[in-house]
Amino acid sequence: MKRILVVEWQHIGADISNTCERCATTGTTLKQVLEDLKPYFAYKNIHLIFRETVLPVGQLPDSNRILINGKPFEKYLVNAQVRQTPCCSCSCITGQDAAECRAIETPEGLYESLPADLIGKVIVTAVAELE
Numbered sequence: 001m002k003r004i005l006v007v008e009w010q011h012i013g014a015d016i017s018n019t020c021e022r023c024a025t026t027g028t029t030l031k032q033v034l035e036d037l038k039p040y041f042a043y044k045n046i047h048l049i050f051r052e053t054v055l056p057v058g059q060l061p062d063s064n065r066i067l068i069n070g071k072p073f074e075k076y077l078v079n080a081q082v083r084q085t086p087c088c089s090c091s092c093i094t095g096q097d098a099a100e101c102r103a104i105e106t107p108e109g110l111y112e113s114l115p116a117d118l119i120g121k122v123i124v125t126a127v128a129e130l131e
Contacts, residue, residue, distance in 0.1 A: 005041070005130065009052050009065075011023040022103075064113075078106075080104055086100055087099055
């Protein structure tokens, strides 16, 4: 029986070329990790559904968020917290003098853009939860 894994990437801006720099980096990295994991998904009998959700500017604090089967990315990590950090790119997009964008802080560091190894680790953890 195929299991379903829904991965949703949320960001402000019209699309990946019109979002903030760190959201674009996270989105590009996420898409590459999902592509790289296709053989793993096939082996595990996982049907992947990827969704990209463009948020209105009023939801800036939620921009750069990944949800896996509706569960926030950071919930798969030990001792992780969401932080808001200054983002010049978001300032340009929103027209604000200063804007803050979503980041994740773990004991290993602060991630304004999520790296491939961390995304891969979380995806594998989410797949394990389906088993």
